[in-house]
Amino acid sequence: MVAVVSIATDRLTKVFPDGTVAVDGVSIEVGSGEFVTLLGPTGCGKSTILRLVAGLEEPTSGRVLIDGEPVRAGPGPNRQLSMVFQDYALYPHLTVAENIRFPLSLGPDSPAAASARVAEIADQLGITGLLDRRPGQLSGGQRQRVAMARAMAGESRAFLLDEPLSNVDAGLRAELRTEVAALARRLEMTTLYVTHDQVEAMTMADRVAVLRRGRLQQIGPPGEVYRDPRTLFVAAFLGTPRANLLQAAIYAPDGGVLLDLGSQLIELPPGDPRVRPLRERHTERVTCVLRADALSPVPDPSGPAPVLRGVVRSVENLGHEALVRVTTGTVPTPSGQASLEQPTSGQHLSELLADDLPAGHPVRDRLARMIPHPRPEQPPATARTEYGFYPVYDPELRGEPADAGAVVIRVPMPVLPRVGEPITLAVDLDQLLLFDTSGDRIRLG
Numbered sequence: 001m002v003a004v005v006s007i008a009t010d011r012l013t014k015v016f017p018d019g020t021v022a023v024d025g026v027s028i029e030v031g032s033g034e035f036v037t038l039l040g041p042t043g044c045g046k047s048t049i050l051r052l053v054a055g056l057e058e059p060t061s062g063r064v065l066i067d068g069e070p071v072r073a074g075p076g077p078n079r080q081l082s083m084v085f086q087d088y089a090l091y092p093h094l095t096v097a098e099n100i101r102f103p104l105s106l107g108p109d110s111p112a113a114a115s116a117r118v119a120e121i122a123d124q125l126g127i128t129g130l131l132d133r134r135p136g137q138l139s140g141g142q143r144q145r146v147a148m149a150r151a152m153a154g155e156s157r158a159f160l161l162d163e164p165l166s167n168v169d170a171g172l173r174a175e176l177r178t179e180v181a182a183l184a185r186r187l188e189m190t191t192l193y194v195t196h197d198q199v200e201a202m203t204m205a206d207r208v209a210v211l212r213r214g215r216l217q218q219i220g221p222p223g224e225v226y227r228d229p230r231t232l233f234v235a236a237f238l239g240t241p242r243a244n245l246l247q248a249a250i251y252a253p254d255g256g257v258l259l260d261l262g263s264q265l266i267e268l269p270p271g272d273p274r275v276r277p278l279r280e281r282h283t284e285r286v287t288c289v290l291r292a293d294a295l296s297p298v299p300d301p302s303g304p305a306p307v308l309r310g311v312v313r314s315v316e317n318l319g320h321e322a323l324v325r326v327t328t329g330t331v332p333t334p335s336g337q338a339s340l341e342q343p344t345s346g347q348h349l350s351e352l353l354a355d356d357l358p359a360g361h362p363v364r365d366r367l368a369r370m371i372p373h374p375r376p377e378q379p380p381a382t383a384r385t386e387y388g389f390y391p392v393y394d395p396e397l398r399g400e401p402a403d404a405g406a407v408v409i410r411v412p413m414p415v416l417p418r419v420g421e422p423i424t425l426a427v428d429l430d431q432l433l434l435f436d437t438s439g440d441r442i443r444l445g
């Protein structure tokens, strides 16, 4: 059994000579035997973090700690970590057995001991029958297993895996991810696993670290990161189908709170525990995140739950359930980079709004600029709502389909609504997530 090891990064930062800040103050602890995935969109710094931990790059500032000890500068082997790359980096002219044996040939083992170790690992990974082949004669999945075997063969105490399954097809990938996670657990190997595939990240990990533009957004068990996202980015990045992100403004008349979605309202009654933290945000712009599961069709809209009304725009039948897109006249918060990275001014609408402003008033002109609304195919009914909320059509939305404001819900088979049908959706307030204009979560108690 290999000795296990803990890995930590402490305010790790990497700025490349061209000025690219690839990793920005990332602190992550991977406990002994723990499986942590680094998840994020392309370019967010995942691979660089892994390379810094492996010693293949030098940090600009911050430290890597192995078993609590800062590691010295220098290449990997002294760190006793072994890395598996996307392309497996197997030696094409060596057989599978020779490839697995390679790290052993650098160590003190006798040839007989090395052969025994190769046989043992090959058995564990189910590749004994492939030992005499060369990498060129293997399938993607087999090559991946051989790369894992080679990583296990050395004296490594931890796995660093950089998208090891990205070159295998979808079916095999599902099989291998279970296998890799099970193997790492069986061997109690500390594992840091890079992926941009959220299913992989969520299903394999003890904890998921979500990164964006070199910064750690959140780290936690998969369920927690999904249910309790700290930022709008995490909420938008995790989950299939993608969460519905709707622009809203908080309006807090006497007693209750209204979330003004432009053309519709979600009302929180006076006794609701979520009212109190929202009252002080009267007229603040927010993003309302409702995952597909937070909205369910109801036949009778007279129940106590708030509802959104809309028209069925499309029905995507997945066999066991359908994803139904409902046009609601709401305005999406763009989930693209700019809107999440560069918050709007955060100015309160109360500062901008005044009743019955004369035309030509500077504030009104300013409001007019905030509403570029050029969507002739679907003119917004929301230029000014009863409560004064002006949804902002971000230029980023222009490239999106005309029904970008539609919400997506799941409907179990076989009760499928028909396209064009009006539909009423109950909003599960327990699943309602709100974020302020800088993308931070507003805690509702």
Ligand SMILES: Nc1ncnc2c1ncn2[C@@H]1O[C@H](COP(=O)(O)OP(=O)(O)OP(=O)(O)O)[C@@H](O)[C@H]1O
Binding pocket: 016, 017, 018, 020, 021, 022, 040, 041, 042, 043, 044, 045, 046, 047, 048, 049, 196
């Ligand atoms: N040697 C380098 N010089 C300059 N910039 C670099 C270098 N290596 C990486 N970068 C940049 O640093 C950022 C982070 O890159 P990194 O490879 O860590 O991202 P990633 O999250 O692993 O992306 P992917 O999922 O596409 O592999 C990117 O903007 C990338 O272009």
